Amino acid sequence: MSELTVDTASATPVYRQIVEQVRYLVDGGGLRRGDRLPPVRQLADNLGVNRNTVAKAYAMLRELGLIETKGASGTTIAGPAPRKDRLREAVLEAVRGGMSPEEVRDTAYALAQSVGSDVRAVFAECNEERAVAFAKELSERLHADVRPSLLTELGTSTVDAELVVTTFFHLAEVRRWARAAGRAVETVAIVVAPHIRTLMKVAELPANARVGVRYSTPHQAEQVRDWLAAAGPATVEIIGYETTALNPGLTMLVVPSEEPALAAVAAPGTEVVEFGNVLDEGSIRMVGTVLDELRTRSA
Known part of the structure; x- marks a missing residue:
């Protein structure tokens, strides 16, 4: 499980x-x-x-x-x-919790009316491309209004937001911002997982292979390096963002799919792989649950 x-x-x-x-x-x-x-x-x-x-x-x-x-x-x-049966279970739980039949009826009607209504949410990240991509995916999967934002722009991007979604890496930072700003906005974190096909490609490399990881932000590069290093015997190293040319001995260069231009430093003969991250399914469901809670409160 x-x-x-x-x-x-x-x-x-x-x-x-x-x-x-x-x-x-x-x-x-x-x-x-x-x-x-x-x-x-x-x-x-x-x-x-x-x-x-x-x-x-x-x-x-x-x-x-x-x-x-x-x-x-x-x-x-x-x-x-x-x-x-699910509806029956929900009704019985509400009644057991002390709600009257009239309250259950009115709440159910208001909730049904609110399904699909906009709950203003923001997905915050340190990388603009990732923020845009993940906000778009959450919007489509959850039928909600999820807007992208950089962490440095939370003060302006969340003026009318009820929920801030971020990755676990940045959750503490977002909550510190909320406390300092005096905002009671809901904050939740999601898990970002590596794309399985990239892991499989690295896992098939021999032990003497060298894999470079080049990202525009250090923490993302470190995270991807750790994922790839655990996938197989190849040596995985971080290629600094400021690097202008790569050693020809590098077998593979991994760059984020949202920033393919980072592969421009690859030497001839080096395989370039664009690495796409995916949102964890359980995390997406969790965000959906929180959105439903917010819709219920609004109703």
Whole structure:
């Protein structure tokens, strides 16, 4: 269950985050009937959360009919729950929480009306190209208004924003900015993962191969270097942004797909690979959950 991630700083309870992610994986085919889930203790340790939290999530998933526990088989996926069952579960949970039938009706109507309504969000990064690319992807995937912003421009780009999304590398920086600026804006972080095809190309290189990584920002270069170094036996090194020419002995030069011009320093015979990062699926779902929370509050 490496697909599951949790954000302990989110307004959404951790057990609910687990439930929603498992539900999403079942609906999308990532988890199929009969697939085993890890024991409560193991998943809790993997996520760094309390075991009771995972137990509560599993209990809710059983109530939804999504999982079942059978002796030696452990806990397995039972199959996707019908939409009406999900609605019933949501209504029952609301009533158990103290809402009257009239309140449930009015809230459901307001929420249905708000689906698709704009929640103003900003994706903040230190690199403009990455900010633009990831903001565009989140906008399309989540049907929301997500605008790109540099970290240095948060003061002006977030004037009317309700949510700031960034990478885990910059989360502390964004939260420091929010505190210093006196902004109560919601902040969440996503995981940026390497594109598997690039890792495979590097993994196939022999031990005597040399791979250079050239990025315009040092922390991105270091992150990509670590990813590639873990992929195979080749030697991976960072090529400084200020470098004007490369040693002909370099086997491969890796540059970001959003800045292909960085490959101009490659020597003849050096293979150039444009490295594309992808947003972690679990992180995208988490941002969607936060957006839904904000829409509910607005409603």
